[in-house]
Amino acid sequence: MSRLPVFHYGKARLTAGFALKLARGLAQGQIDEDTDSKIRQSRDAVKSIVNSGEVVYGVNTGFGPLCRETISAEDTKILQEHILRSHSSGIGAPIGEEKSKLMLILKLHALSKGYSGVSPELIERIGLQIEKNLVPVVPSQGSVGASGDLAPLAHLFLPLIGLGKLHSGGEIVEAGKVLGDMGIPPLTLGPKEGLALINGTQFMAAHGVSALERFHNCLDCADIIGAMTLESLLGSVKPFKPELHELRPYGGTRHTAYRLRHLLQDSEMVESHKACKKVQDPYSLRCMPQVHGASRQAWLHLKETVEIEINS
Structure with missing residues (x-):
């Protein structure tokens, strides 16, 4: 062992x-x-x-x-x-x-x-x-x-x-x-x-550590649900391209875009309609990195705060 x-x-x-x-x-x-x-x-x-x-x-x-x-x-x-x-x-x-x-x-x-x-x-x-x-x-x-x-x-x-x-x-x-x-x-x-x-502050800090994990799990689930939604609605992964997110490089946004690309990289459903004539997806699909990313940015701030506290 x-x-x-x-x-x-x-x-x-x-x-x-x-x-x-x-x-x-x-x-x-x-x-x-x-x-x-x-x-x-x-x-x-x-x-x-x-x-x-x-x-x-x-x-x-x-x-x-x-x-x-x-x-x-x-x-x-x-x-x-x-x-x-x-x-x-x-x-x-x-x-x-x-x-x-x-x-x-x-x-x-x-x-x-x-x-x-x-x-x-x-x-x-x-x-x-x-x-x-x-x-x-x-x-x-x-x-x-x-x-x-x-x-x-x-x-x-x-x-x-x-x-x-x-x-x-x-x-x-x-x-x-x-x-x-x-x-x-x-x-x-x-x-x-x-x-x-x-x-x-170990009482507050212990709650903070526990909340960080639950918050992170929610963020990961939101990305998975978003990827599945995009598949079911025959959406495009083009809005998640890394070069787009380098133009406004918030950490949470870039991470979410990466996660969505990773989750959808082998999707047959996304691949099947690449040549369709749809101009763009609804905001709720193409702006997932910006929406989910803001929450992830908040998580990163909370993580920094909690980890300063537990090492002080």
């Missing part, structure tokens, strides 16, 4: 398509030695701040209006657990299991860049959840997307501390029981780790 393609967390550029492969078990991820070293250096910087007594927001202070409240070194760990508990206030039906797993993957990639000051042990535990398919239950409502997807991410990471719920065999079960049965103890979060877990 061939080895699955490998993604290097925190190092390689993640595409929306490869994120879905990871979520579906069609690829595997790993953290390289140099990435691990960067993560450890970042964590050491946080430890240094705590040991020095320097006051830094999110490390040894309260949050929001309580930012002027200094937290003792002994209480910084309790604070991080409390931030997960206090923000896990989402409501509504759970998002799909695949979207929740995508959130884990996107968060692991972000934390592995070494800018968040979390421990290698925390990153290893998130990786274990992905590998073992221990997918948290995340409510669909509750994020305002302001300082990140605070509520959804809090729910996503409750299982790290033995709380929350997991998807298991089509059912929703208590995370503490599942992890306990597997011999996986709860983690004790270190300074800043709770804040690093809930600050991020």
Whole structure:
């Protein structure tokens, strides 16, 4: 059996398509030695701040209006657990299991860049959840997307501390029981780790990745339906010639014209009436590249936006 393609967390550029492969078990991820070293250096910087007594927001202070409240070194760990508990206030039906797993993957990639000051042990535990398919239950409502997807991410990471719920065999079960049965103890979060877990856009980004795939499928289907329509109405492929679309070379338009030429290149029906005396086809046929292409151009913009976000 061939080895699955490998993604290097925190190092390689993640595409929306490869994120879905990871979520579906069609690829595997790993953290390289140099990435691990960067993560450890970042964590050491946080430890240094705590040991020095320097006051830094999110490390040894309260949050929001309580930012002027200094937290003792002994209480910084309790604070991080409390931030997960206090923000896990989402409501509504759970998002799909695949979207929740995508959130884990996107968060692991972000934390592995070494800018968040979390421990290698925390990153290893998130990786274990992905590998073992221990997918948290995340409510669909509750994020305002302001300082990140605070509520959804809090729910996503409750299982790290033995709380929350997991998807298991089509059912929703208590995370503490599942992890306990597997011999996986709860983690004790270190300074800043709770804040690093809930600050991020992985809820929105996971929806974006999923929407990109569905949007792309719709675009491909539209081209196929258009090609079949053109065949049935004995239309011409001349409006799709590449030299025409080089005159106004929008990426989406050129791609759609190419797709239509490719789909119709062996069409006996199109070939059968090449010499007919019809002057031109209706707009809806001959302008398919312009119409479908505008939508594809929008998809390309969305893809660029989503992929910047999942690599940030």
